[in-house]
Amino acid sequence: MIDPIIFSVGPLAVRWYALAYIFGLLGAIWYMKAMTHRPPEIVRTIDVDDFLVWATLGVILGGRLGYVLFYKPGFFIDHPAAIFQVWQGGMSFHGGFLGVIVATWLFSRKRGIPVWGFADMIACAAPIGLFLGRIANFVNGELIGRVSDVPWAMVFPHGGPQPRHPSQLYEALLEGLALFVVLYFLRQNEALRRRTGLLTGVFFIGYGLARSAAELFRQPDYHIGFLLGGTTMGQWLSAPLILFGIWLIVRAKPES
Numbered sequence: 512m513i514d515p516i517i518f519s520v521g522p523l524a525v526r527w528y529a530l531a532y533i534f535g536l537l538g539a540i541w542y543m544k545a546m547t548h549r550p551p552e553i554v555r556t557i558d559v560d561d562f563l564v565w566a567t568l569g570v571i572l573g574g575r576l577g578y579v580l581f582y583k584p585g586f587f588i589d590h591p592a593a594i595f596q597v598w599q600g601g602m603s604f605h606g607g608f609l610g611v612i613v614a615t616w617l618f619s620r621k622r623g624i625p626v627w628g629f630a631d632m633i634a635c636a637a638p639i640g641l642f643l644g645r646i647a648n649f650v651n652g653e654l655i656g657r658v659s660d661v662p663w664a665m666v667f668p669h670g671g672p673q674p675r676h677p678s679q680l681y682e683a684l685l686e687g688l689a690l691f692v693v694l695y696f697l698r699q700n701e702a703l704r705r706r707t708g709l710l711t712g713v714f715f716i717g718y719g720l721a722r723s724a725a726e727l728f729r730q731p732d733y734h735i736g737f738l739l740g741g742t743t744m745g746q747w748l749s750a751p752l753i754l755f756g757i758w759l760i761v762r763a764k765p766e767s
Contacts, residue, residue, distance in 0.1 A: 512668050515651045531647035535640030536567055542636040546698070551705055553628040562618055566633075569614030570607045570640075577606010581744065582732060604641075604722075605748045611637075627708035627763075634714035635694045641718075642687025649679035656681075656728050670730070678729035685721035693717060702765065709763035715756025719749040 517525045543559045579587045579594055581603055587594050615633060619626040648654045652667045656676025664674035694710060694717075697703050703710070726745045731737055735744050 512652070513650045527650045528647040531643040532570070532640075535643040536563060536570070538639040538643070539566075539633075539636035542639060543632045546632050546635065549704070550701060551628060551707075553625050554622075554632070558622055558624060559632075561622075562614075565614040565618045566611055569610035569612075571610075573610015573613070574602035574604070574607030577603030577609065581606065581748065583734065586734075604644075605752075608752075625707060627711065627759075631698075631704070631707060631710040634711040635691075635698055637714065638687045638691035638694065642683050642691070645679045645683035645687060649677060649683070654679055655730050657730050659728075675730070676728040678725055681728055682722070682725040685725055686718055690714065690717045690721060705765045706763040708759045712756040712759030712763065715752045715759065717756075719753035719756065722746070722749045723753075 513527075515526050515528065517527060517530070519525070540559055540563050543562075544556045547554055547556050547559060575594070611633065615630055616626060618624070619629050652669055655667045655670040656664075656678030658673045659676045660674070661676065663677065665677050666672065666674050694714060697710060697713060723746045726743045726749075729743070729745070731743045737743060738747060
């Protein structure tokens with residue numbers, strides 16, 4: 512049982528979840544700036560700095576709207592004011608992902624930056640935020656796993672008395688660490704870097720597979736439950752990402 516609040520001053524509280532978002536975005540931007548100096552040089556470091564604001568808006572707005580539309584549309588129709596109560600929790604990765612896609616496309620068009628080359632850089636950096644975000648989920652005791660008797664099963668504050676899989680840590684390792692390592696080594700190959708869109712496709716497929724696997728150990732949202740054939744909403748939302756990732760890899764052509 513870990514306190515989600517690090518410290519508070521009066522009505523203001525600093526939460527682990529907020530720090531995960533902040534350091535996830537800053538870490539991703541730092542890593543992207545390091546990538547700007549390797550060919551193909553498609554973007555300046557100042558452009559990466561400026562993209563931070565766009566990425567932040569994409570993650571927050573997209574993540575919240577995704578949660579509203581994908582997971583609790585009925586509740587928010589009845590309680591529209593709750594849409595803006597972000598501090599109460601409720602963010603969707605898939606929504607945040609779509610938000611970043613829109614932000615990337617708009618920013619690239621505005622600055623005259625090759626969209627897929629820039630997207631490849633973002634894809635390589637995104638697992639940093641995913642890793643920290645899942646660690647924050649674990650600290651908060653949210654998105655808990657299914658009941659289990661494995662030796663490392665844990666009892667979560669809001670999950671009843673039965674021990675459960677620490678599925679947040681599984682996702683941190685798969686979506687965050689493992690995906691980061693795979694993309695890091697692929698990016699070392701200049702021929703692959705010049706096939707713009709390929710690394711983005713690998714990220715789409717890697718995330719979709721990692722999320723689908725982790726969902727086997729994660730407790731579905733209580734208000735949704737299991738779907739067709741024992742699948743979950745997370746798996747259904749991941750399937751289009753995998754298909755789109757395959758298309759990106761197939762279409763990727765070397766660029767000079």
